[in-house]
Amino acid sequence: MAIVPIIWGDDMAPFDSVTARLILLLAETGSIGRAAEREGIASSAVSRRVSDLESRLGVVLFDRSAQGVKLTTAGQAYAEGCRAVLRSIADLDAVMAEFGSGQRGSLRLACTSSALTGRLPELLAKYAAAHPGIVLDIQEMGAAKGLVALDEGRADIAIVSDNYDFTRFEVRPFEDDRVWVLAPPDHPLAASIQPRKDILFETVIDHAIVGIHHAGSLDRLVGDAAKKAGKPLIENVRVESFPALVRMVEADFGVGFLRSTSLHLLAGTDLVCAPLAEPWALRQLLVARRKSSPLSAAMKSFIALCNDTYSPSV
Structure with a gap:
């Protein structure tokens, strides 16, 4: 024939x-x-x-x-x-991996810089030690791009800030991440900053600020708060990274805003800082995954570790 x-x-x-x-x-x-x-x-x-x-x-x-x-x-x-087909291809790969020995696999993580400067690196080290056969693929990207990566099947789990639309995703808390304000010690605002005491956003908003990463989660938070307060932000300069923000605040270009996961960047500086008092500043980093994606063994064990080690702030 x-x-x-x-x-x-x-x-x-x-x-x-x-x-x-x-x-x-x-x-x-x-x-x-x-x-x-x-x-x-x-x-x-x-x-x-x-x-x-x-x-x-x-x-x-x-x-x-x-x-x-x-x-x-x-x-x-x-x-x-195209997204639907590529998601299905990625999901098929994940399902086929489960037919293996169960001792090997991969975990693709999309993580914000805030996550990677918080407790995530230590958690990943603990996970890698407990699961030596799991290959970790860690990609640093903004929260919006991280959720797109989940949608398109390019990431299994995203660790992102909480001020986005999570309708299509399953989420759970990863780390509390409050917003703080920082200023040089001789700045007019410094007199209002007291150790371990919250400061009102309305006290800060009349001062010039150093902006951070346009359309990023922190930029959106601060911008939305300013709109609700009916006052425009006075932005002297804008930077794209938190280390750069700290340096520009040190150089007296304005006050700045940081999440608590980035406060370690203040080590070695004489900057003063305080947490914002408003409820909108009490943020979280979330562990997100697409609801329709297969839950692989690697994902299950990582999510379980996140749950076991999460400790809410008092």
Whole structure:
């Protein structure tokens, strides 16, 4: 009996996961150049893949302009389908791993910088010692990107700040992470900062501040609080990291805000600090996972360790 090879026509082309990931990357970056750079391929190759896909599907997936590319309505539907398929592929890999010996596997974590400067490193060391066959893949990223990584199946667990939409996720507390204000010792606000005593946000808001990481969780918290107070933030300068924020406050560019997990950065400085008194400043880091994702043995043991070692602040 002769074996007839299957030839895919334009109307029967198989799903291409590489192109699917490119579509999602273009949707995220809004730029063919940046997407090509991230993937380490030529911009022309990215354009050709997208054009070939649009030709095969008979729809336009992206609006193109001098400012970049943006998903059309059809493109949004296709991107969501890509996410669903890639999630299913990632989930299948996780399920297949459970058929192994049970002694080996992997755990992919998306973690904010706040998590990695708090108790997480010590917890990961404890986990690694107890599970030497589990390969840890730890990625540092902002909370919003961490939740996207969960959605797209690129992470099993995310440890993120609590001021996001967690409708699609299962969450539990990981670490309490209060917001503090810090100032140089000769700053006018310093006289209002007393050891172990809360300070009101309204006492702080009239002073110039050093901003941190635009659209990050801490930036959103402080910005929302200022809007509710009906006062604009006086931002002298903006930085992208907490060590840089501490240095700029030291240089008297303004007061700053830090989470309690980052207070160790004040070691060796003469800065004064105090926790904010308002309820919105009493935050938490959360352990999040996608509700529909398979709960692997590696995930179960890590979540159990997080639960056993979590100690709420009094």
